[in-house]
Amino acid sequence: MSTRNDRERAALLQGTLDLLVLRTLAVGPHHGHGIALAIQHSSQGALLVDHGSLYPALQRLEAAGWVRAEWGVSDNNRRARFYELTAAGRKQLVKEAGEWRRLAKAVGLVLGPELNGG
Numbered sequence: 001m002s003t004r005n006d007r008e009r010a011a012l013l014q015g016t017l018d019l020l021v022l023r024t025l026a027v028g029p030h031h032g033h034g035i036a037l038a039i040q041h042s043s044q045g046a047l048l049v050d051h052g053s054l055y056p057a058l059q060r061l062e063a064a065g066w067v068r069a070e071w072g073v074s075d076n077n078r079r080a081r082f083y084e085l086t087a088a089g090r091k092q093l094v095k096e097a098g099e100w101r102r103l104a105k106a107v108g109l110v111l112g113p114e115l116n117g118g
Helices: 004-027 032-042 052-065 087-111
Strands: 066-072 079-085
Touching: 004 032, 004 052, 004 066, 004 079, 004 087, 032 052, 032 079, 052 079, 052 087, 079 087
Parallel strands: none
Antiparallel strands: 066 079
């Protein structure tokens, strides 16, 4: 049975992935695997996006009108869907990035300066 906290945690993680995808697509169109690699590269390997989470996120973003997709051919000559940010997606990115920065700042205030030692 799912609790309210579980749903809120899932929504936060989902929203974070959506934000990362929108930010990645702000640079230019990518296919799904390229998005995952770009996030991994941008985070210096700290964030690994599972394709089982990525593709539902891309479908969610497309349904919201924040990305659009069309079929094309990848660098390795395979058929792939390429996603690009829409104007509405760019506005959503600005909104979500601002909210995330405010949240990160608030968490930083609570954490305070880095603690050294045990």
